[in-house]
Every structure is written in C-alpha cells, then in structure tokens.
Amino acid sequence: MSMKKRRVVLDVDASSGxxxxxxxxxxSGRFHLEGVxxxxxRKQPAEAAAQALMVGEMLKKEFPIxxxxxxxxxxEVYRQAPEREDGRKPAPLLSPFCTEKHAVDYLIRQCRASxxxxxxxxxxxxxxxxxxxxxxxxxxxxxxxxxxxxxxxGGTDSAFCPEGNVFQDPEAAKIVAESGARVIFLRRNMVxxxxxxxxxxxxxxxxxxxxxxxxxxxxxxxxxxxxGPRPRRQADIAPIQAALSFAYLVDPASxxxxxxxxxxxxxxxxxxxxxxxxxxxxxKLKKNVWMANEADAxxxxxxxxxxxxxxxxxx
Amino acid sequence: MRKIIMDVxxxxxxxxxxxxxxxxxxxxxxxxxxxxxxxxxxNTTKNTLRxxxxxxxxxxxxxxxxxxPMVKDLSEVRRIPVPEPVLGGTAEVDGVTVxxxxxxxxxxxxxxxxxxxxxxxxxxxFLRTTTEKVTIVATGALTNLGLxxxxxxxxxxxxxxxxxxxGGVKKSNITASAEANFYKDxxxxxxxxxxGAPITLCTLDATHSCALTESHERxxxxxxxxxxxxxxxxxxxxxxxxxxxxxxxRAGTAPIHDALCIAYLIDPTVLTCVEDAACMVECSEGIGDxxxxxxxxxxxxxxxxxxxxxADPDKMCDILAExxxxxxxxxx
Numbered sequence: 001m002s003m004k005k006r007r008v009v010l011d012v013d014a015s016s017g018x019x020x021x022x023x024x025x026x027x028s029g030r031f032h033l034e035g036v037x038x039x040x041x042r043k044q045p046a047e048a049a050a051q052a053l054m055v056g057e058m059l060k061k062e063f064p065i066x067x068x069x070x071x072x073x074x075x076e077v078y079r080q081a082p083e084r085e086d087g088r089k090p091a092p093l094l095s096p097f098c099t100e101k102h103a104v105d106y107l108i109r110q111c112r113a114s115x116x117x118x119x120x121x122x123x124x125x126x127x128x129x130x131x132x133x134x135x136x137x138x139x140x141x142x143x144x145x146x147x148x149x150x151x152x153x154g155g156t157d158s159a160f161c162p163e164g165n166v167f168q169d170p171e172a173a174k175i176v177a178e179s180g181a182r183v184i185f186l187r188r189n190m191v192x193x194x195x196x197x198x199x200x201x202x203x204x205x206x207x208x209x210x211x212x213x214x215x216x217x218x219x220x221x222x223x224x225x226x227x228g229p230r231p232r233r234q235a236d237i238a239p240i241q242a243a244l245s246f247a248y249l250v251d252p253a254s255x256x257x258x259x260x261x262x263x264x265x266x267x268x269x270x271x272x273x274x275x276x277x278x279x280x281x282x283x284k285l286k287k288n289v290w291m292a293n294e295a296d297a298x299x300x301x302x303x304x305x306x307x308x309x310x311x312x313x314x315x
Numbered sequence: 316m317r318k319i320i321m322d323v324x325x326x327x328x329x330x331x332x333x334x335x336x337x338x339x340x341x342x343x344x345x346x347x348x349x350x351x352x353x354x355x356x357x358n359t360t361k362n363t364l365r366x367x368x369x370x371x372x373x374x375x376x377x378x379x380x381x382x383x384p385m386v387k388d389l390s391e392v393r394r395i396p397v398p399e400p401v402l403g404g405t406a407e408v409d410g411v412t413v414x415x416x417x418x419x420x421x422x423x424x425x426x427x428x429x430x431x432x433x434x435x436x437x438x439x440x441f442l443r444t445t446t447e448k449v450t451i452v453a454t455g456a457l458t459n460l461g462l463x464x465x466x467x468x469x470x471x472x473x474x475x476x477x478x479x480x481x482g483g484v485k486k487s488n489i490t491a492s493a494e495a496n497f498y499k500d501x502x503x504x505x506x507x508x509x510x511g512a513p514i515t516l517c518t519l520d521a522t523h524s525c526a527l528t529e530s531h532e533r534x535x536x537x538x539x540x541x542x543x544x545x546x547x548x549x550x551x552x553x554x555x556x557x558x559x560x561x562x563x564x565r566a567g568t569a570p571i572h573d574a575l576c577i578a579y580l581i582d583p584t585v586l587t588c589v590e591d592a593a594c595m596v597e598c599s600e601g602i603g604d605x606x607x608x609x610x611x612x613x614x615x616x617x618x619x620x621x622x623x624x625x626a627d628p629d630k631m632c633d634i635l636a637e638x639x640x641x642x643x644x645x646x647x
Contacts, residue, residue, distance in 0.1 A: 073465055074386050077505035077598060104466050105436050127465075134381060135433045135462055171386040178389075267389060 005032040007116055008249065009107065011068075013041030013124025013165075014048035016218045017149065020242035021123045022055045024304060026063065027211050027311035030250055034110060035064035037103030039124040040071055041168065045103070048124070058210050059311055068103025068128040072169040078269055107132040111139035120146045121245055122176075125165050130172035133179050145182040147248060148173075149241040150276065160271050163188050167274030174265040177289050184248065184290045185263065186255070187276065191241050194295040196304075204308060211311030215304070246307065247300040248292065254299040255292040263289040317450055317580060318343045320441075322380070322434070323573070324352025324455025324496075325362035327549040330420055331635075332454055332573040333363065334370040334542040339581050339638045344372070345449065346441070348434035350380040352455040352499055354418045357382075359455070360429050361419060368425035369541045380434030381458035384500035385465075392600045397490055397498075415552045422545070438463035438470065448475035450580070453507075454573035456496050457481070461503025464510050474512035478576045482594070482607030483519035484624055488561070490605070494519045497596055498605030505596040514620040516594065517575045518607070521586070525575060525626035526568035529554065534636055543639040546571070568628070575626055578634045585634060588625035591618035 008031050012018030018041075025033045038048035045067035052065045101109075107128060111118055120143060122129055129146065132139060150173075151165030161167040177183055196219070204216040222240055247254040262279030266272045279285040319342055323329040336342050347367060349360040360379045367375050387393050430437070438459065442449070451474055453460060460477075463470055481496040481504060489495040497504040508514065527550050536547035553569030563570070578585045593610040597603040610616055 069466055070468065071465070074461075074502040074506065074598075077502055077509065077596075102439055102466055105439060108433070108436065131435075131462060131466060134383075134385060135435045137382070171389060174389050175386070 005030060006119060006249065007032045007034050007114070008119045008121055009034045009037065009110065011037045011039055011103070011107075011120060011122045011124065011128050012048055012052065013039050014043035014051055015041060015124065016221060017240060017242040018048060018123040019051045019055060020215060020218050020240060021121060021245060022052045023059075023211055023214060024242065024246040024307045025121070026055060026059050026061050028246075028250070028307035029310045033061070033063045034118060035066065035106060037066045037068050037106055037128050039068045039103065039128045041124045044070060058214065064101070064106065066101045066103040066106040069131060071127070072125065073127050073130055073172045075169060075171070103128045104131045104135065108136045108139050111142045112136070114142050117142055117144035119144045119249065121249065122146060122148045122165075123242060123245065124151070125168040126172040126176045127169045130169070130175035133175055137179075140179055140181045143181050145184060146176060147184045147245050148176065148186065149245050150185060150187050151241070161274035161276075163274070163276055166265060166276055170265045170267050170274040173274075174267065177263050177265065182290065183288070184258065184292065185276075186241060186244050186248065186292050188241075190244065190292055190295060194244060194297050194300065196240070196243065196297060196301050200301055203305060207305075207308055209308065209311050209313050212308050215308055243300055243304050244292075244295055247295070247303040250303045250307075251299065254296050254303060256294040256296070258290040258292055260287045261289055261291050262287050263291070316343045317341060318345050318447070319450045319452050319580065320344075320346045320348060322348045322350060322451060322453040322455060322457075322459055323363055324350050324354070324359045325366055325420070326353040326359065326455065326573065327416060327420065327552075328571045328573040329353070329454050330362060330366035330422070331542075331546045331549060331571055332452070332577045333366040334545070335574055335577045335581075335635055335638050336452070337367060337370040337372040337375065338542060338641065339577065340641065341581055342577070344375050346437065347375055347377045348380050348437060348459050349377065349429075350434070350455045350459050351382050351384075352496065353416050355382070356380060358418050361424070364425050364427065364429065365420050365422035369422045369545065373425040373427050377429045378432055378434040378437040379429045381462060384456065384458055385461050385502045387500060387502065390600055393604060415549070415556045422541075434459040435462040435466065439466055442470040442473040443467070445473055448473055450474070450476045450478065452478045452576045452580070454480045454496070454576060456499040457503040457507045458500045461500065461506040464506050468510065471510040471512040477507065477512050477514045478517065478579060479507070479514060480517045480522065480573050480576050482516055482596070484607065484609055484622070486519035486523055488519060490602070492597075492603045493605030494607065497607060501596050501598040501605040504605070505598055508594055508596060508619055515579065515589075515623060516620045517579065517623045517626075519572070520624040521588075521626045522570045522572040522575050523563060524624070525585070525628040525631045526563060526565055526570040527628060527632055528568050531628070531632040532569075534632060535639065538636060538639050540639060543636075546635060546639070574635065575631065578631050581634050581638065582630065584627075585630045586623050586626050589621050589623050592620055592622035593618050594620050594622065
C-alpha cells in the first residue's frame with residue numbers, strides 16, 4: 001500500500017544546512033516537495049536559490065524555486081542614518097534559472113490554493129514567513145505545522161544570542177512564534193547535544209550516490225567548522241540542524257516528547273536583542289510554541305540514511 | 316494624464332481624495348489599495364469601494380491590504396491604545412447626523428467586490444512588471460508599502476513620486492509627538508522615507524494650514540452632486556468636531572487632510588511652503604514613537620523628502636470645486 005506523501009515547502013538560506021534540507025526532502029519518497037523559497041542570510045536569496053537548483057539537478061528533480069526577502073523585515077530602520085547607497089541596490093533577486101515569483105507571493109498563493117495542509121520547514125531567518133503571515137494571515141488555515149531551525153554559530157551571530165536565524169530577524173521570529181499556527185522550534189542547544197554516530201559520513205559516502213557524497217561533505221565541513229572554537233566530543237561527528245528537522249518530519253518520536261511552552265523573543269535594541277525567552281510554566285502564560293529538547297541520534301541517523309538511499313544513484 | 320495608485324484607510328477625507336482623483340481629468344487612478352487605520356481594513360475596503368462607486372468608477376480595482384502594522388503590535392507597551400476623541404466627532408446637517416470618521420461611510424454599496432490579491436503583492440507584481448514609473452498617493456498608515464519594499468527594495472526605482480499625507484513638524488494629533496498615520500506604523504513610515512523614491516510629504520502642518528471654512532463649505536454644497544455634498548458634510552462635521560476637541564489656530568475651519576495630496580497633483584501651486592529635508596521616523600517604546608524627526612543641523616544627512624508645511628486653503632477649495640463640477644458624478 002503506497003503511503004500518502006506529506007506535502008512540504010522549504011524556506012532556506014544559502015547555508016549548508018539549508019542545502020542539506022533541500023537534499024533530504026527532495027530525496028525522500030515520503031515527501032512531496034512542493035517548492036523551495038529562499039531567504040537572505042549570509043548570502044543573498046539568489047545564491048540560496050542557485051544551491052537549491054543544483055540539488056534539484058543532481059537528483060534530477062524539478063520543483064519551484066522562489067527567491068525571497070533580501071534583508072530583515074524592519075531591523076535596518078533601527079540603525080542610525082545608515083549609508084544608503086549600497087543599501088538601495090541589493091544583489092538581484094532573480095536568477096535566470098528560477099521562477100520569477102517572489103517567495104512570499106509563492107507562499108501565500110500556494111497555501112491558499114492547496115487542497116491539503118502544507119508543512120513548512122524553515123532553515124533560515126524567518127523573514128519570508130513573517131511577511132507572508134502579515135500580508136495574508138489566512139494562509140495559516142492551510143498550514144499543518146511550521147518547523148523552525150533556529151540556526152547555529154556563524155560570523156553574524158551575537159555572542160549573547162547564538163540562535164542565528166532568530167537573531168538575524170527577531171521581529172520575524174516573534175511573528176511566526178505568535179502566529180497561532182503549530183510551530184515547532186528546534187533550538188541550537190539540541191544540535192550541540194546530538195551527534196551522529198561515529199563513521200556516519202563514511203556510511204553516507206558508501207552509498208555511492210552523488211547525494212550521499214554531497215551529504216558526507218556537508219557533515220565533514222560542519223565538523224571542521226565546529227572543531228576550531230568548540231572541541232568535538234568524538235572524532236568524525238558533526239551536529240546538523242537539517243538532519244534533526246528532517247527526522248522530525250519523518251518520525252516525530254525521533255526528537256522525543258515535545259514540550260508546549262510560552263516562548264517570546266527579545267526585541268530590545270541592546271545585547272539581548274534576538275534572545276529566545278522561555279516562560280516559567282508556573283506563571284500560566286499562553287503557550288504558543290512546541291519545543292524539542294532531545295533527540296535519538298541513532299534514529300536520526302537511520303532516517304537520514306534512508307532518505308539518501310532513495311536518491312538517484314547518479315553517474 | 317498622470318497615472319496613480321492610491322493607498323488609503325478610507326476614512327471621510329480619504330473618500331474625498333478618491334472622489335477628487337477619479338473625477339480629475341489630469342489623473343488616472345490605476346488601483347486603490349486599502350490599509351488599517353481610521354477603522355479596520357475590512358471597513359476601509361468597503362468604504363473605498365463605496366467612494367469609487369459614488370464617483371462613478373466602480374471599475375477601479377480595490378486591493379485589500381494589511382490589517383495591522385508591520386511589527387509595532389509585537390511590543391506590549393506599543394500596543395497600548397491612545398484615546399482619540401477627535402475621531403468621534405459628529406454634527407447635525409439638515410437633520411442628519413454626520414460623523415467625521417464613521418466606521419462605514421454613508422454611501423451606497425457597489426456590486427463589485429475587492430480583488431483577491433493582497434495590496435503588498437499587487438505592488439510587487441505591478442511595480443516589477445511595469446515599464447513606466449507610477450505615482451503612489453498614500454493617505455493612511457504606510458504598512459502596505461513598507462511590506463512591499465521589504466520584499467523587494469528595488470521597487471522604489473519604479474516609483475515616479477510618493478505623495479504622502481503623514482507626519483508633523485510643529486503639529487501632532489494622536490499623541491503629543493506624532494501624527495496618526497506615522498504613529499500607527501512607525502517602522503513602515505521609516506522604511507518608506509528611506510526607500511530612495513522621490514517623496515512629497517504633506518504634513519499635518521500643511522493640512523491644518525489649508526483647512527476649509529464655512530464659506531468653502533457653502534460653495535461645495537452648492538455644486539450639488541454626491542461628491543461635493545459629501546465633502547461639504549465632512550467639512551461641517553470636522554468644523555464642529557475640531558472646535559470641540561482640538562481647536563485650530565484658524566478657528567471654525569476643517570482640515571481635509573488627504574485631499575491635499577490630490578489637490579497637489581492637480582495644481583502644485585496649492586503648496587506654498589515646500590523645502591528639501593532630511594527626515595526620519597522614530598520607532599521606539601517611548602513617547603516619541605512615530606514622530607517625524609526633521610534634521611535641521613547644518614551638517615544634516617542628505618535630504619530624502621520634499622517637506623510640505625503650508626498650503627493655500629482658497630486654492631484647495633478652488634481645485635475641489637472645479638473637479639467636482641467638471642465631471643458631474645451622481646446627483647445627491
């Protein structure tokens with residue numbers, strides 16, 4: 001009996017995590033990848049779109065790719081009289097290989113038109129999603145859940161607010177958290193606690209497929225990035241938020257029991273800006289987000305390998 | 316003929332601006348976008364449809380816009396409502412109670428419905444594909460434009476001119492610091508003022524300076540058609556409301572704020588004090604939230620707006636009277 005495929009939309013930046021998420025979602029037979037929307041981050045949306053296109057070409061799969069917002073929703077207005085010459089002319093949003101529809105336009109129309117509820121996996125700053133919700137809040141009626149990877153270490157993070165995707169656009173993160181949709185937050189501390197089994201990259205490579213090789217390189221790159229400032233617990237292991245996010249979609253139990261919490265985002269203009277705040281349950285605050293606290297690393301690894309095995313063998 | 320898009324929170328003065336725009340032979344209204352502000356976006360959309368219909372142009376597409384500000388309501392402190400006594404003003408005209416800012420305008424409903432496309436997406440589609448620049452007249456909170464420019468800042472390059480009713484230099488209304496349109500979405504106002512498009516900013520100072528008198532009211536009422544009588548009724552309601560709640564320097568007058576933007580497009584000489592200025596909008600949890608800050612230092616930042624602080628009330632009335640007389644419209 002064939003299993004009904006879950007319909008997902010990915011909203012990704014140009015990070016390796018975003019690309020890995022596209023790779024896994026497009027490879028897996030459990031999902032119908034409706035489309036990929038791209039958002040700003042350390043690079044422009046067009047570059048994220050180009051990476052998603054590359055994954056599609058590698059897997060010989062086609063899906064809409066829509067570049068989105070080139071910067072945060074409002075953060076720039078809080079700066080003091082910025083130099084505007086460059087700011088007025090961001091990198092072109094459109095790539096000749098991508099559909100010309102803007103990510104936010106795509107999200108709104110796709111959700112409104114869908115006959116089934118969609119799952120949205122967000123792997124970058126939440127600007128596209130927040131803008132879509134502000135423009136057309138009714139789109140949430142057709143959203144099953146929004147899975148948010150809050151992001152990890154990087155050159156643009158704050159020392160006090162390590163969750164890069166939230167820090168980059170705190171207003172957007174708060175709009176999504178308070179949207180009323182079922183929102184799952186996968187936080188960075190989880191990533192740091194979850195290590196794929198030793199030799200995992202080698203197992204991916206041993207699949208002999210371009211997808212396996214690609215994922216192995218992402219893991220090794222992440223391992224190298226983390227090995228400098230933060231010592232690894234074991235050799236050849238790398239935390240990766242895309243794997244956790246994907247594993248949750250396939251098997252929610254892989255991330256243990258979710259906790260329903262009251263979550264807020266600090267919007268102050270000081271050092272705390274972008275901090276994720278969890279309300280003390282004793283205060284009986286309105287709960288708005290589900291949070292994952294732990295993961296079964298072995299199960300996460302199995303799920304990812306299963307998806308990579310479904311990818312085309314390649315040349 | 317100048318092609319414009321209007322972004323409105325209709326609103327009696329927005330309705331007057333709409334009617335004047337669609338009846339002016341110099342102007343082609345390509346679309347009407349609605350926003351939260353004077354009342355809910357659901358009501359401002361209905362009112363916009365009614366206003367266009369009253370002026371004989373229910374064919375103009377109406378795009379419903381944002382129901383709330385971009386981000387202001389995320390802060391508990393900034394969400395605290397401020398009392399707005401002026402908006403509750405009413406007056407008796409020929410035995411009929413007319414309100415300065417009713418939730419729904421006393422105009423008939425058209426048969427058409429608003430468009431399905433939200434206003435910010437309309438801006439995105441239209442401005443990305445148009446081969447000619449367009450003028451945008453914004454007379455409400457700037458949320459739709461703020462959102463559209465966040466989606467694609469390069470849209471500003473397709474805007475010929477932004478004519479905005481908003482901000483105040485020496486005048487304020489909703490708080491001690493701010494004018495209502497900017498106060499309702501300060502971040503959107505800040506984004507728009509920084510976008511790089513040519514901006515003509517008709518401030519509260521300008522709209523108060525060209526407030527209409529009882530004599531102007533009589534002249535408009537004498538024209539007799541729906542648009543003119545509607546405007547005259549609004550002048551009456553505003554004259555009585557302002558006298559009661561917010562006495563003006565020119566006693567017994569009525570500012571029809573948003574109509575100044577259209578009057579300017581018809582005859583720019585209605586503006587009598589215009590200067591290039593470097594302006595910002597404060598976005599904060601303090602008492603200055605939504606305040607228009609003009610940089611008056613000798614070493615100020617590069618000017619980003621044409622700041623309008625004074626206009627001619629007699630010329631304003633002349634323009635409205637000519638427009639309302641010229642096209643006819645529905646006899647009231």
